[in-house]
Amino acid sequence: MSKGALKDATASLMLHPGTDNVARFSTTAIATCSVTYRGKPAHAAASPWEGANTLDAIVLAHSGIGLLRQQLMPTDRVHGYVTKGGDASNIIPEHCTAVYTVRSPDPMRMKDLMRKVENCFRGAALSTGTECQVKWTRTLESSGENIIAGLNVHYNELMAQRFQEYMSKDGTKFSTDGGLLSMASTVWVRLDGG
Numbered sequence: 377m378s379k380g381a382l383k384d385a386t387a388s389l390m391l392h393p394g395t396d397n398v399a400r401f402s403t404t405a406i407a408t409c410s411v412t413y414r415g416k417p418a419h420a421a422a423s424p425w426e427g428a429n430t431l432d433a434i435v436l437a438h439s440g441i442g443l444l445r446q447q448l449m450p451t452d453r454v455h456g457y458v459t460k461g462g463d464a465s466n467i468i469p470e471h472c473t474a475v476y477t478v479r480s481p482d483p484m485r486m487k488d489l490m491r492k493v494e495n496c497f498r499g500a501a502l503s504t505g506t507e508c509q510v511k512w513t514r515t516l517e518s519s520g521e522n523i524i525a526g527l528n529v530h531y532n533e534l535m536a537q538r539f540q541e542y543m544s545k546d547g548t549k550f551s552t553d554g555g556l557l558s559m560a561s562t563v564w565v566r567l568d569g570g
Contacts, residue, residue, distance in 0.1 A: 387532070387535060396550075396551040397543070397548055397549060397551060398550065398551050399536040399537070399539050399540035399543075399550050404451070404453070404480055405479065405480055405481070405486050407486055407512055408477045408478075409475070409477075409490070409493070409511060410473065410511050410513060411473060411475070411497050412473050412508070412509045412511075413434060413471070413500075413501060414430065414470065414506060414509075415427065415428030415429055415433070415468070415469070415504070415505070415506040416468075417467055417468055417470040419467065420465070424468060427468030428468075428506045429468045429469065429504055430462075430469045430472035430504070431461050431462050431468075431472050433472065433501055433503075433508065434458055434461065436500035436503055436504060437474075437497045437499070440496035440500060441454050441456070441493060444492060444496060448489070449485070451480060452478070452479065452480045452485070452489060453477075453478065454476065454478050454489070454493055455476065455477055457474065457475060458472065458473070458474045460472055478490055478493055490512065494510050498510075
């Protein structure tokens with residue numbers, strides 16, 4: 377969205393395909409990071425002790441995040457995937473990358489979630505003797521030190537009611553909650569400073 381696109385708008389309507397018709401729908405805040413590990417390649421059979429395994433670092437970080445989940449709020453989400461895990465099975469990879477996302481319905485909680493997840497990445501680097509770079513994307517600066525990402529979006533009750541009434545004229549049925557997408561996110565940022 378270009379800066380100022382909604383400057384003079386009184387209201388906006390977002391439509392998103394899904395499994396249910398939902399007029400009253402809120403999203404979660406979201407932040408995404410790319411993680412890069414750099415290590416030392418070595419032959420996995422002949423001299424593995426000479427290497428610093430970046431794939432081990434990603435696996436260890438992923439396991440750490442899995443263990444972290446029991447201390448997270450039930451509404452928090454952390455998930456990710458490996459984008460590069462090496463080049464051959466007999467070479468300890470020098471370079472591996474992954475992408476991870478954190479979500480919460482509370483945007484002020486995002487900074488804490490980002491810190492905890494980043495600590496999992498840095499701890500894995502320390503344990504494996506590799507170097508780690510974490511770059512948060514889709515983020516914005518808000519209130520000085522509170523670096524958060526796509527903010528959570530809330531519906532307006534009156535607009536939701538009117539939309540549902542209008543769309544129901546032809547018999548369209550609506551769900552009473554967000555259904556399967558109740559923990560979904562969108563990158564939506566208020567550009568008017570509010």
